[in-house]
Amino acid sequence: MEWYLPLIWAALIGTAVFMYVLLDGFDLGIGILFPSTRSESERDQMTRTIAPYWDGNETWLILGGAGLFVAFPRAYAVIMPALYLPVIVMLLALVFRGVAFEFRHVSYSKTGWNFAFNVGSTLAAFAQGVILGGLIQGVAVRDGAFSGGSFDWATPFAFLCGLSLVGGYALLGATWLVLKTEGPVAHRARGQAKVLLLVVLALMAAVSLWTPLSNPRIAERWFSLPNFYFLWPVPLVTALTAYLAWRWLENGREAPPFLASMALFLLGFIGLVISNFPYLVPPSLTIWDTAAAPASQIFMLLGTLLLLPIVLGYVAFIYWLFRGKVREGESYH
Amino acid sequence: MDFDPVVLARLQFAFTIVFHIIFPSFTIGLSAYLATLGAMWLRTGNDRYQHLMHFWTRIFAVSFAMGVVSGIVLSYQFGTNWSRFSVVVGNVVGPLIGYEVLSAFFLEATFLGVLLFGFKRVPPWLYVLSAAIVAIGTAMSAFWILSANSWMQTPAGHQMSGGVAHSADWLAIVFNPSFPYRFAHMLNAAYLTTGFVVFAVGARYLLAGRHMDEGRTMLRMAIGLTAILAPLQLFLGDQHGLNTLHYQPIKVAAMEAHWDGSKPGDFHIFAWPDEVAGVNRFELSIPKAASLVLTHRMNGLFPGLSSVPASDRPPVKVVFFAFRIMLAIGFFMIAAALFGAFLWWRGTLFETRWYLRIMSHCWWIGFVAVISGWVVTESGRQPWLVQGILRTADATSPVPGATIAGTLALFVLAYGVVFWFGIYYINRLIALGPHKVTAEPGAFSPSPIAAAQDAGREAMQR
Numbered sequence: 001m002e003w004y005l006p007l008i009w010a011a012l013i014g015t016a017v018f019m020y021v022l023l024d025g026f027d028l029g030i031g032i033l034f035p036s037t038r039s040e041s042e043r044d045q046m047t048r049t050i051a052p053y054w055d056g057n058e059t060w061l062i063l064g065g066a067g068l069f070v071a072f073p074r075a076y077a078v079i080m081p082a083l084y085l086p087v088i089v090m091l092l093a094l095v096f097r098g099v100a101f102e103f104r105h106v107s108y109s110k111t112g113w114n115f116a117f118n119v120g121s122t123l124a125a126f127a128q129g130v131i132l133g134g135l136i137q138g139v140a141v142r143d144g145a146f147s148g149g150s151f152d153w154a155t156p157f158a159f160l161c162g163l164s165l166v167g168g169y170a171l172l173g174a175t176w177l178v179l180k181t182e183g184p185v186a187h188r189a190r191g192q193a194k195v196l197l198l199v200v201l202a203l204m205a206a207v208s209l210w211t212p213l214s215n216p217r218i219a220e221r222w223f224s225l226p227n228f229y230f231l232w233p234v235p236l237v238t239a240l241t242a243y244l245a246w247r248w249l250e251n252g253r254e255a256p257p258f259l260a261s262m263a264l265f266l267l268g269f270i271g272l273v274i275s276n277f278p279y280l281v282p283p284s285l286t287i288w289d290t291a292a293a294p295a296s297q298i299f300m301l302l303g304t305l306l307l308l309p310i311v312l313g314y315v316a317f318i319y320w321l322f323r324g325k326v327r328e329g330e331s332y333h
Numbered sequence: 334m335d336f337d338p339v340v341l342a343r344l345q346f347a348f349t350i351v352f353h354i355i356f357p358s359f360t361i362g363l364s365a366y367l368a369t370l371g372a373m374w375l376r377t378g379n380d381r382y383q384h385l386m387h388f389w390t391r392i393f394a395v396s397f398a399m400g401v402v403s404g405i406v407l408s409y410q411f412g413t414n415w416s417r418f419s420v421v422v423g424n425v426v427g428p429l430i431g432y433e434v435l436s437a438f439f440l441e442a443t444f445l446g447v448l449l450f451g452f453k454r455v456p457p458w459l460y461v462l463s464a465a466i467v468a469i470g471t472a473m474s475a476f477w478i479l480s481a482n483s484w485m486q487t488p489a490g491h492q493m494s495g496g497v498a499h500s501a502d503w504l505a506i507v508f509n510p511s512f513p514y515r516f517a518h519m520l521n522a523a524y525l526t527t528g529f530v531v532f533a534v535g536a537r538y539l540l541a542g543r544h545m546d547e548g549r550t551m552l553r554m555a556i557g558l559t560a561i562l563a564p565l566q567l568f569l570g571d572q573h574g575l576n577t578l579h580y581q582p583i584k585v586a587a588m589e590a591h592w593d594g595s596k597p598g599d600f601h602i603f604a605w606p607d608e609v610a611g612v613n614r615f616e617l618s619i620p621k622a623a624s625l626v627l628t629h630r631m632n633g634l635f636p637g638l639s640s641v642p643a644s645d646r647p648p649v650k651v652v653f654f655a656f657r658i659m660l661a662i663g664f665f666m667i668a669a670a671l672f673g674a675f676l677w678w679r680g681t682l683f684e685t686r687w688y689l690r691i692m693s694h695c696w697w698i699g700f701v702a703v704i705s706g707w708v709v710t711e712s713g714r715q716p717w718l719v720q721g722i723l724r725t726a727d728a729t730s731p732v733p734g735a736t737i738a739g740t741l742a743l744f745v746l747a748y749g750v751v752f753w754f755g756i757y758y759i760n761r762l763i764a765l766g767p768h769k770v771t772a773e774p775g776a777f778s779p780s781p782i783a784a785a786q787d788a789g790r791e792a793m794q795r
């Protein structure tokens with residue numbers, strides 16, 4: 001009867017996960033780029049651009065996880081055991097990078113915590129890519145429960161996805177620095193962004209080709225006939241966006257490169273949805289197979305529709321409040 | 334090697350949550366304290382309050398970060414280690430956790446940015462308001478998570494069909510029978526815990542003869558708070574226990590190590606429960622005192638552990654001793670706070686050094702009481718995960734024991750490092766004191782504790 005509820009919920013969770021990827025993406029990216037400078041005051045400048053936000057950004061990850069738990073408990077119960085190790089690695093990496101953020105300010109020697117911040121950020125990004133890849137390539141399910149082994153996810157494809165996400169987050173981070181800083185940091189970030197743009201394009205292309213090649217279900221989705229007419233613009237728009245991003249980086253623009261990298265993520269995300277809809281746990285469980293009881297989905301939906309706009313409102317307020325450039329050696333105020 | 338996945342999953346969960354609960358107990362209370370300091374600053378215009386607020390904000394930042402990262406781990410553990418849990422009760426518990434994220438986490442995490450970095454960007458009233466919002470957010474997340482936990486203790490408002498719980502009445506689910514008691518008791522516990530940390534820090538400064546003004550203010554505020562809340566906690570705990578007796582009588586029997594329900598219960602000050610023979614050894618008891626507390630009659634009867642088969646009993650020793658520890662700390666808190674109030678009234682509070690010396694060592698007692706309380710609650714519910722609905726042993730994920738053991742070892746290692754550094758840094762901030770940490774109030778620095786860092790360098794170079 002309520003066939004549309006799981007659809008709404010899939011859209012909401014998709015949005016939460018996408019918000020997470022964009023927002024925590026740029027602050028994880030800062031961590032990934034951390035070793036590219038030796039100067040402690042430049043590193044301070046880099047962390048200051050994300051200091052007021054990182055905590056709120058990470059909350060989207062909890063919303064994504066909790067949303068899955070609320071709306072699709074049976075998918076949650078399969079995905080988490082199946083991807084147990086990458087999930088735990090991601091969590092531990094986030095632990096280290098989160099506390100490193102606070103600790104590096106109080107310690108006499110920052111070296112250790114700089115290292116934790118860098119490795120934690122990189123590993124978290126990599127693990128998230130592996131989780132994604134592990135899902136795309138499919139999960140063994142019997143009687144509604146995970147039936148595979150602890151290392152089923154560990155394939156070259158999943159590792160490639162991991163690398164892609166590291167590259168993608170670094171790109172977001174670099175373009176964020178272009179937007180939020182000036183001086184040597186901004187200058188270096190502009191150069192890095194160009195390199196990363198090419199790397200990300202190559203990785204995206206590799207993942208996009210590998211996926212249908214190894215997966216007949218997805219190949220069918222893209223290349224069967226009526227579909228192909230609608231879908232071929234996706235890669236084209238991607239190429240166009242990347243070209244524009246390059247131009248903007250060359251021309252010294254500040255905000256557009258960041259927006260363009262976010263658009264690249266959006267396109268990748270759309271591609272994913274096209275490949276996998278309506279499966280939540282490919283290749284066997286759809287969003288309807290795994291949905292929670294309608295009463296539970298409705299109860300939570302009412303609250304979400306009421307609260308999410310408020311949440312978005314004050315998140316926007318915070319971004320507005322701390323707008324503007326962060327300069328080297330300058331305090332926030 | 335052979336690993337039992339159930340035992341390991343329990344160990345892992347217990348370890349990660351005990352680690353997590355340490356930080357909420359402190360941040361819930363501390364955020365309320367910050368908001369209070371801010372309000373007093375706005376009202377009186379006295380800079381001392383502003384200094385104190387900035388000082389504790391630095392400490393808050395470090396603790397909050399550890400609370401957030403350890404909490405994120407927990408919300409994923411439901412899936413990784415207890416996936417059957419989400420299948421069976423996800424319909425009911427899921428939305429409670431969902432509401433927590435939406436109504437509380439975003440609120441805290443977002444306004445935390447203003448509290449930590451906004452001092453010079455926003456007008457004072459908005460700055461203080463942000464502190465209040467963070468305090469409300471933390472209390473709200475306690476509301477929802479405790480509602481979820483209480484529902485697992487005393488399920489209500491649901492229907493079972495096909496082995497899966499479905500909601501029937503959301504109000505009855507959220508306000509399930511043990512929830513009001515648990516919420517009140519836990520929130521009060523968090524305020525008490527923080528009260529005793531502030532207490533100890535104030536006493537430490539007075540003893541050292543540094544930061545006398547701030548030290549006196551902290552001491553007075555802490556005594557004012559704890560002298561009311563510590564006795565209140567005894568009352569709330571008692572009411573909580575009576576409620577538990579009604580819904581989870583075997584848990585209470587384990588708390589009291591009461592085996593034979595046909596006789597009135599003694600209160601054991603000490604005993605060594607022998608779970609095989611079903612008796613207590615080395616008893617030191619107040620005759621019939623447990624009956625008096627629980628039934629309000631000398632000869633009142635309440636169920637004993639022997640009334641259920643051994644497989645339905647919780648681990649008696651764990652519950653029994655954890656309960657004693659909480660009680661001991663509870664009574665100590667009452668005595669310490671009331672005696673402090675007495676000294677304050679006599680006007681000798683700041684000169685009674687032996688008392689200050691004791692109090693300066695008491696910063697940790699609230700944390701131990703909170704952890705013991707949770708051990709009572711959670712272990713006392715065993716063998717059930719959701720009372721009467723789902724047994725712990727039936728809730729695990731299809732994950733091999735070796736995998737859980739490996740990740741458990743990683744958690745222990747990682748948390749060990751993080752915890753000791755956290756304690757070390759907080760301790761150092763306290764040692765630096767309010768003046769160093771907020772050396773130039775004008776230049777409230779970008780990173781929560783960067784000023785402390787400079788001050789720290791100075792201190793080291795001397």
Ligand code: HDD
Nearest residue numbers: 062357360397400401404405407408438442471474475478
């Ligand atoms: C009585 C209060 C209380 C209890 C029993 C718990 N928590 Fe907690 N939790 C909080 C009170 C809190 C808090 C005060 O809101 C925290 C602590 C410090 C912080 O940063 O927020 C928090 C943080 C926190 C976070 C990070 C939120 C953020 O980004 O701000 C998550 C995901 C959880 N918790 C999840 C859990 C789960 C799954 C629990 C139980 C199994 C749990 N907490 C027990």
Ligand code: HEM
Nearest residue numbers: 343346347350411415418478479482707708711712715725
């Ligand atoms: C409000 C949130 C919760 C808190 C504060 C909490 C607290 C605790 C504590 C302190 C322990 C340690 C008990 C011991 O050492 O024996 C524990 C154990 C445990 N908890 Fe919870 N818990 C909460 C929610 C949950 C939830 C939602 C689950 C279900 C997945 C759960 C399942 C368990 C299990 C399986 C154990 C191990 C039991 C044992 O070893 O005796 N708890 N919990």
Ligand code: HEM
Nearest residue numbers: 515518522525567570571574577663664702703706707710
């Ligand atoms: C002094 C008298 C106290 C009494 C009579 C008392 C009583 C109780 C009882 C009966 C429970 C078990 C509830 C259940 O699950 O059935 C409990 C749990 C708990 N206690 Fe206490 N308590 C006292 C003091 C304290 C203090 C001083 C603290 C901390 C500062 C504390 C923190 C807790 C916590 C965190 C729990 C677990 C959560 C809950 O179930 O509320 N208690 N207490």
